[in-house]
Amino acid sequence: MTDYAFPGRWIGAGTMVLGPALLLVGTLLRLPFHYFFPRQLVAVAEHPTLMTTAHALVVAGNVLLAFAVLSLAHRIGRERPVAATWGAALVLVGLLERTFHAGIDQAAHNVVRHQGVEVATAQVSQSYQDLHLFSYLSFTILIGWPVLAYAAYRSRVFGPFRALALATTCLLPLGVLKGTEPTSVLAVAGLCAALAPTGIRDLLTAPRPSRGSVLATLIAVPVVGALAYVSTLG
Template identity: 45%
Template sequence: MTTTDTATARTTTGTAMTGTANGSASSAFRFPGRWLEGAGLVLGPVLILVGVLLKTGPGDFFPDQLAAFARDPALMTASYSAFVAGVVLLCPAVLAVTRRIGASHPRWALWGGALAVAGLFARVFHAGVSHLAAQLVEVQGLEAARQAVSAQYTSFHVFQTLNVAVLAGWIVLAVGAWRAGAFGAGVPGIARSVALGLMSAMPLGVLKGTGPMSVLAAAGLCVALVPYGVKVLKDGPAPKWWAYPLVVAAGAAAVLLGTAG
């Protein structure tokens, strides 16, 4: 072998090794990662169930919900806050389930994940409008808040186009989870897939109260996702000891900075 051939071989080998190393590094990184996914799978459904249960009692529609805000603003604020926090945490949870489905059924994963995440965005928008309506009760009084909400309740907004996604996303995701065996084989896996699909029964829109279907949907979400979240969190090494106080400190700082405006 000549000197030129040797140099070429070394260059080719080095390039191949670099490509392999870069490929391994790329495949090792996963967004949003095991901890965010596991936290979303466990905490998201639980917070939604808490939010649903805290507002049990008042009627399902906005006049009764606004009246409940007037009677007990702290309780209702806690309820709506828990619910929307759970909705946000469901985003990494859906990504985790979608990745699991996509390993064998990518089309079901694509459509189920896209529809479910789009539906979560719509629910966050609804929560923002509900928050503003609740503030009107405190600032302008109950009757003025009722009139304002009633006057704009059917007004157009871009998230109306996602109403189908809010309902259908969970069904498509549930079918994909069943076909992929994401929650296990046999009857338990089927039952948990059906439980996931029950989330489509959660009422959508602004200032929605708690009814039997709300509780069923939230409970089904817990049955489907919480055990999977525990499995995801256990499937790997525990974080370093300093990660726990760091997360607490970051959370406290975020609260302080956010409330300070």
């Protein structure tokens, strides 16, 4: 028997550092452009490399945050299991919704590249208010982080400052083709301040991996790289 809990110490700590960092860089890259979708689409047309990079970093950051949240929920759950469950569940649904929105963003970006800004803007305008499953779950983006922050504070995993910093993540704009507002920078900076110290501390104090683990990782990295390439051929 072990006390292992998914995603494990290394992945949990690594994603607490890397997830917020990627999200922060992607958020800052979009800062020069107005946050609402018409200007976002113009930015894609005028600065395709920058906007593609920003989009990829934000999506990657959101995905990695899911593992960070699971790790944080495990810590909280030792003292406050109910609060940890509700907080993590709400945040994870919110992250899934943001990933869903990112897929729509990617489709709109592709229309800009292949058919131009005017066509893309018209298509987005016509369908912007269309309902889908996640239309009914947008509240999770708004309340998930404060609930998780409260749970972290009540369980003494975070002090008041880091709990408040985590709660500010709810200030990130939600919806399709949203860029960066001043509050976006505040929100992601708060996320970094909340999660990164725990991740860094765990990475520095984690026991050294065994030779078997290192060997398995060295074998897995090129295999995963090859699978990633093959995935693009479908």
